[in-house]
Amino acid sequence: MSRRAHLAGVGETRYARWGKIGDVTEHALALEAIQRAVADAGLAIDDVDGLASFADDRNEAVFLAAELGLPRLRFANMVWMPGGSGACAAVANAAMAVETGQAEVVVVYRSLCQGQFFRFGTGGVDASAPPPPRPPTVQQATSLMLASLGFAMPYGMIMAAAAFALPTRRHMHLYGTTSEQLGRIAVTFREHASRNPRAVMGGKPMTLADHQASPMIADPHRLFDCCLESDGACAVVVTTAERARDLAKRPVEILASEQGAPKGMAFGHFTNANLPDELYATGGGEELARRLFGKAGLGPGDVDVAQIYDHFTGCVLLQIEDYGFCKRGEGGPFVESGALSWPNGSLPTNTHGGSLSEAYMHGLNHVVEGVRALRGESTCPVEGAEVCLVTSAACTPSSALLLGRR
């Protein structure tokens, strides 16, 4: 019987606005999500022998394994990529672990309680703080990351909203992409969220006029072009076909996975102004997309539903071009056509509402929704869907999955 990797369970805690979960620690929330995903699969916690996560996780697998009382930990892994770039890669690594016999049941998790730490986008910098007591000078960088950020931070390049505005602005210059077209993405995902009881913004409808009236954060990003900041946790269970066969829910196959970065990408636009011209106004994922589809023997036309990492609306548009759903430069008219809308669009996308409207879980919730979409459990169900594309953050190193129901 096959060791082919499948997703057997998904789970999450409640999702809330950032800082709103203060009564439970971030690692306790992780445990809750892991337990729910394992229960959803019809497995027991004692069956779990691997844990995997991705960049910047404060909740180290070895501690969670002890807190969960796992009888044995055989696989503990974290992806080296910034922020939400590695959600799909973490699933891929879990898949490699079970397919090669390093572990039998691996749970991929993400837990975020920003109010208990510092808020993303500030870099820990307090804009209201008084100036430094000593005159500004050059400080010692204590890591490679900080040395690289030395060529960004003195210019105020701290917010993700500013960094990711750069490729989108270039795209607007090259192809005439408009703010209204970006707004269409935000409005579409909000409509999807309105059907999803888990969605933080489920009860808050948005029109294109609302989008256009929302305050500018980092031009061309208005407030409603930016993802949420959320507290909560989610998890997915990866195991073999053999193990998944008789479990509670129909398993979802990982048809293909890819992770990585084109030459010179480093941390993406935060630190790198020197991506080649032909890559600059893209999500950087064209080659990754070709490898992904090639592995599965599929093409963009085979994708029935997509969960595309939406840190910012512009990055969604760039990825749609990267993955070949339309030609380079035509992302604006493509989204304007209603292509991303459930149920009538050609590519219903972020059927949970995405990071823009469900919750910001660094994109692991996009994997959760990918599983639900193929089980027929989504609140925006795409009838007969057999193939779902899931992507992680773009305009940085990235990763992606093709999930399938066969």
Added chain:
Amino acid sequence: MSERFFPDGMPQPLADAISLPFWQAAAEHRLVVQRCTGCGHMRLPPAPICPECRSAAADWKRVSGRGEVYTYTIVHRPIAAGQQLPFVIAVIALAEAGGVRIISNLVGVKPDDVAVGMPVELVWEDMSAELAVPRFRPRRD
């Protein structure tokens, strides 16, 4: 001291031994870009070896700071107390440096007037006696 555009509380540059020479030159109002002496490739941020030919031999080429806006964003949220808003972060393609680009700010321009392709020139901002930060403004000649 130069004209000031940003407050003292802006994040200060962080550097290691590889990148420190950039800031040492900046303190003397020289904008420099690391150049591979093996193949001539210009690189920014600085790095230990050339990503094109892997040579570790490099020097620092001084550039005038003339260039053009490659892309930009207009930021409406403060980074430091007392900061004027909005402010412009731009990617500048430097004219004499093989097209190498630098992240910086545009100053002395109305944000609405910023455009991709706008010709710019270097302006130094002395943040203190020890620290000068390169910014850019629309070309005046």
